[in-house]
Amino acid sequence: xxxxxxxxxxxxxxxxxxxxxxxxxxxxxxxxxxxxxxxAHGSLYMLGAFVCASLTFLTGNFLIAIALALPVMAVIGxxxxxxxxxxxxxxxxxxxxxxxFGLLLVFDVAVHLIWGPAGIAIxxxxxxxxxxxxxxxxxxxxxxxxxxxxxxAVAALLFWLVHHTRFGMLIxxxxxxxxxxxxLGIDITRLxxxxxxxxxxxxxxxGMLVAPITEASIGMGNSVIITAFVVIVVGxxxxxxxxxxGAMIIGLIDTLGRSFIDDGFRLIMGTAAAETAGPxxxxxxxxxxMAVILALRPQGLFPPSGR
Amino acid sequence: xxxxxxxxxxxxxxxxxxxxxxxxxxxxxxxxxxxxxVILAIAATSLNLVLGYGGMVxxxxxxxxxxxxxxxGIPVYHDLWGGAAWLASTSxxxxxxxxxxxxxxxxxxxxAISLRTRGVHFIMITMAFAQMVYYLFVSLGTYGGDxxxxxxxxxxxxxxxxxxxxxxxxxxxxxxxxxxxxVRTIMRSRFGQVIxxxxxxEERMATLGYNTYAYRLxxxxxxxxxxxxxxxxxxxxxxxxxxxxMAWTRSGELMFMVILGGTATTPGPLLGTLIxxxxxxxxxxxxxxxxxxxxxxxxxxxxxxxxxLTGAFRRRE
Amino acid sequence: MSLLTVxxxxxxxxxxxATDGLSLSVDRGEIHAIIGPNGAGKTTxxxxxxxxxxxxxxxxxxNGRDITRLSAHARARLGLTRSFQITSLVPGMTAxxxxxxxxxxxxxHSFRFLRPVARIESLRTAALDQLYAVGLGTRAEQPVTALxxxxxxxxxxxVVLATGALLLxxxxxxxxxxxxxxxxxxxxxxxxxxxxxxxxxxxxxxAVFALADRISVxxxxxxxxxxxPDAIRASPAVRAAYLGGx
Ligand SMILES: Nc1ncnc2c1ncn2[C@@H]1O[C@H](COP(=O)(O)OP(=O)(O)OP(=O)(O)O)[C@@H](O)[C@H]1O
Ligand SMILES: [Mg+2]
Numbered sequence: 001x002x003x004x005x006x007x008x009x010x011x012x013x014x015x016x017x018x019x020x021x022x023x024x025x026x027x028x029x030x031x032x033x034x035x036x037x038x039x040a041h042g043s044l045y046m047l048g049a050f051v052c053a054s055l056t057f058l059t060g061n062f063l064i065a066i067a068l069a070l071p072v073m074a075v076i077g078x079x080x081x082x083x084x085x086x087x088x089x090x091x092x093x094x095x096x097x098x099x100x101f102g103l104l105l106v107f108d109v110a111v112h113l114i115w116g117p118a119g120i121a122i123x124x125x126x127x128x129x130x131x132x133x134x135x136x137x138x139x140x141x142x143x144x145x146x147x148x149x150x151x152x153a154v155a156a157l158l159f160w161l162v163h164h165t166r167f168g169m170l171i172x173x174x175x176x177x178x179x180x181x182x183x184l185g186i187d188i189t190r191l192x193x194x195x196x197x198x199x200x201x202x203x204x205x206x207g208m209l210v211a212p213i214t215e216a217s218i219g220m221g222n223s224v225i226i227t228a229f230v231v232i233v234v235g236x237x238x239x240x241x242x243x244x245x246g247a248m249i250i251g252l253i254d255t256l257g258r259s260f261i262d263d264g265f266r267l268i269m270g271t272a273a274a275e276t277a278g279p280x281x282x283x284x285x286x287x288x289x290m291a292v293i294l295a296l297r298p299q300g301l302f303p304p305s306g307r
Numbered sequence: 308x309x310x311x312x313x314x315x316x317x318x319x320x321x322x323x324x325x326x327x328x329x330x331x332x333x334x335x336x337x338x339x340x341x342x343x344x345v346i347l348a349i350a351a352t353s354l355n356l357v358l359g360y361g362g363m364v365x366x367x368x369x370x371x372x373x374x375x376x377x378x379x380g381i382p383v384y385h386d387l388w389g390g391a392a393w394l395a396s397t398s399x400x401x402x403x404x405x406x407x408x409x410x411x412x413x414x415x416x417x418x419a420i421s422l423r424t425r426g427v428h429f430i431m432i433t434m435a436f437a438q439m440v441y442y443l444f445v446s447l448g449t450y451g452g453d454x455x456x457x458x459x460x461x462x463x464x465x466x467x468x469x470x471x472x473x474x475x476x477x478x479x480x481x482x483x484x485x486x487x488x489x490v491r492t493i494m495r496s497r498f499g500q501v502i503x504x505x506x507x508x509e510e511r512m513a514t515l516g517y518n519t520y521a522y523r524l525x526x527x528x529x530x531x532x533x534x535x536x537x538x539x540x541x542x543x544x545x546x547x548x549x550x551x552x553m554a555w556t557r558s559g560e561l562m563f564m565v566i567l568g569g570t571a572t573t574p575g576p577l578l579g580t581l582i583x584x585x586x587x588x589x590x591x592x593x594x595x596x597x598x599x600x601x602x603x604x605x606x607x608x609x610x611x612x613x614x615x616l617t618g619a620f621r622r623r624e
Numbered sequence: 625m626s627l628l629t630v631x632x633x634x635x636x637x638x639x640x641x642a643t644d645g646l647s648l649s650v651d652r653g654e655i656h657a658i659i660g661p662n663g664a665g666k667t668t669x670x671x672x673x674x675x676x677x678x679x680x681x682x683x684x685x686x687n688g689r690d691i692t693r694l695s696a697h698a699r700a701r702l703g704l705t706r707s708f709q710i711t712s713l714v715p716g717m718t719a720x721x722x723x724x725x726x727x728x729x730x731x732x733h734s735f736r737f738l739r740p741v742a743r744i745e746s747l748r749t750a751a752l753d754q755l756y757a758v759g760l761g762t763r764a765e766q767p768v769t770a771l772x773x774x775x776x777x778x779x780x781x782x783v784v785l786a787t788g789a790l791l792l793x794x795x796x797x798x799x800x801x802x803x804x805x806x807x808x809x810x811x812x813x814x815x816x817x818x819x820x821x822x823x824x825x826x827x828x829x830x831a832v833f834a835l836a837d838r839i840s841v842x843x844x845x846x847x848x849x850x851x852x853p854d855a856i857r858a859s860p861a862v863r864a865a866y867l868g869g870x
Contacts, residue, residue: 105605226435280443283446295420492738496740500728500741510676
């Protein structure tokens with residue numbers, strides 16, 4: 001097989017995995033600490049992309065736009081938590097699912113009303129919009145490296161947060177234990193708002209990073225949320241480590257599957273059959289992988305202890 | 308007669324009389340609306356079996372509607388355009404068998420895995436499997452992929468023409484009645500008692516000697532097959548199918564219908580679907596963005612009307 | 625001879641042993657009581673015997689079969705069922721429905737979809753009989769949520785009996801009962817003597833000494849003594865470890 005191609009696809013997989021991790025980590029925080037199932041998490045991803053698009057046109061610089069959009073997303077998260085999410089903590093998961101589904105519908109329309117129905121492309125600064133040639137036939141977009149670098153940096157930051165701060169103790173202790181948090185002298189109400197705002201910023205960041213590649217569009221959050229669910233189900237719901245490893249696995253498998261399964265199938269069956277079976281299998285690959293992992297380990301690869 | 312049965316009969320009687328009358332007096336649109344309503348009510352009633360009575364928050368029910376609809380579209384496509392001769396057919400019986408059989412198989416496979424988990428896990432896993440079917444059909448370029456597939460002619464069944472809107476509506480309504488009777492019968496039977504018991508107190512059921520997993524899986528498969536049947540009807544009704552019909556937000560709408568009308572009640576899913584479809588229809592007259600008031604309504608129901616109409620209904624019963 | 629044999633059972637939670645090399649045998653037809661201070665591991669033992677929790681090590685044999693790794697429902701099928709220290713009924717159902725659900729398990733499988741349960745006389749009679757036996761016949765049609773704590777304990781007992789199990793594992797059936805209710809429960813359990821085998825966990829010493837054929841004393845996850853009521857009463861080790869410390 002062509003090693004240069006494999007290498008480039010691995011980088012693509014890594015990039016997808018890190019973007020998925022940004023989304024999944026927010027879900028994990030919100031679920032792990034708040035015990036809240038947030039279907040509207042994908043909407044925050046979408047909002048991040050649109051807010052960033054507007055700010056890019058306003059400031060003329062994509063990176064400044066990101067720096068400004070992050071606090072905006074945190075404030076949006078803060079507002080949602082205050083108005084709706086907070087009322088649903090003590091409800092069962094079905095109520096949370098429906099409530100956040102309502103939020104999602106509202107956000108989809110809101111974005112439509114504010115930004116219009118069409119997608120918005122975000123221009124990159126010139127120095128990001130270039131390629132590095134590693135070998136004669138291996139070129140890597142600089143922007144891709146930026147995404148990977150940012151993803152890894154955020155992952156490191158989150159691990160520090162989870163493993164070396166009092167805030168992280170709550171997550172590792174297995175969560176939504178209000179009594180214990182109370183005993184540690186933590187203002188629960190504020191902590192919860194903070195966590196939700198952080199989750200919103202993380203999802204928003206993923207949306208901002210992906211927007212220059214795919215453009216900001218309505219509905220972009222509704223497909224990423226399911227993939228993020230697959231990630232955390234595979235990794236073990238509520239575990240940050242699980243979210244990271246799950247995201248890497250799903251990102252790599254999905255990318256590599258899409259690029260190599262067709263060729264692989266062509267080797268073992270006729271071209272016509274491969275042209276149907278190839279895309280079909282690669283479209284289902286991560287879900288089949290999820291099925292296999294769950295059949296062997298119903299709680300995922302790294303279920304958090306105490307749950 | 309119990310109040311809930313009275314309500315069910317009243318709703319069914321209205322559905323049996325009003326839409327055909329509108330149709331015959333020159334308002335075919337209302338028959339269309341009612342057909343869609345009835346088909347979705349079949350799916351919602353089957354969802355109630357798992358979601359309501361069984362307490363399994365299955366978030367992938369729209370996938371079965373899609374499977375059922377493609378079970379009509381794909382054999383018809385091959386009948387017309389050739390290829391896959393073994394699959395080509397215009398026979399309603401073949402379509403029906405495919406729709407219900409494949410749905411049941413899909414429910415069996417995904418249920419076997421997802422039912423080993425509970426709560427949030429279950430919600431997310433059922434969602435993911437439904438999304439898998441969605442992407443599967445998106446990837447099948449032969450059948451239109453993203454753009455969907457026009458069903459060039461409807462299933463052939465003896466003694467009935469599905470091209471005739473009134474006859475099609477009659478069939479849908481008959482299936483709805485049968486579905487309601489079946490679900491109601493099942494839930495009053497010994498099997499139903501075990502399903503309810505497993506929702507109420509799983510550990511107790513296990514220590515009594517019930518393999519709750521096997522009973523749940525059976526209910527899950529029955530619900531899947533019925534939802535597949537509703538997909539068969541949907542395909543014949545719209546004569547067009549696309550993956551969009553199985554987007555997870557569609558599953559969310561079905562759940563909302565069940566909850567709006569009242570989970571674990573006989574008339575609940577029908578009532579909920581009725582309110583949903585009528586509201587959607589009214590709102591879409593005023594705004595293209597009917598989803599906005601709808602989303603707000605959903606939030607409102609969850610926040611302020613605990614248990615939706617269920618609560619209100621239960622209190623009266 | 626013995627219906628249930630437990631060998632060297634062990635279970636720990638994060639390094640703390642709740643069951644620690646526990647061995648025990650229960651003879652056919654006897655009422656075997658287990659006493660021990662709070663937190664001794666009694667409920668944990670019941671959970672491992674009934675299959676709602678799996679042990680780390682050791683074996684459990686029931687009626688000649690190794691059931692150590694069997695699921696709870698498979699064990700129940702073999703004729704072993706438990707009651708819960710904290711009443712565990714199906715909340716949306718009446719007392720009668722709860723007991724009927726237990727009686728239904730005797731039919732084999734429940735993949736029966738057509739006849740409404742309410743019209744199946746055999747189930748109804750079996751359930752009513754058990755409810756009358758525990759003195760709740762007149763309350764049968766009440767939803768369990770409308771019953772008092774004492775009545776819950778009695779329904780719990782009727783449920784366990786209705787399964788027809790050979791071996792009943794009763795986790796503190798007297799917990800929270802008034803003295804009159806306790807007396808009634810003692811009298812009732814006495815009527816079962818000889819027909820069912822019972823492993824009885826109980827704090828109420830009067831009840832234990834009135835009912836038990838043999839008593840085992842469980843302290844910190846181990847059985848420290850087993851014997852007849854008189855022997856246990858007289859044992860200095862037991863006094864020191866348990867009765868004395870009370
Ligand atoms: N799921 C669990 N996780 C951690 N520790 C547990 C768990 N279940 C029981 N324990 C511990 O095991 C020990 C034994 O508990 P158990 O409930 O069996 O005691 P018990 O003898 O039934 O007490 P009581 O008389 O109060 O009912 C206790 O120290 C308890 O804290
Ligand atoms: Mg106990």
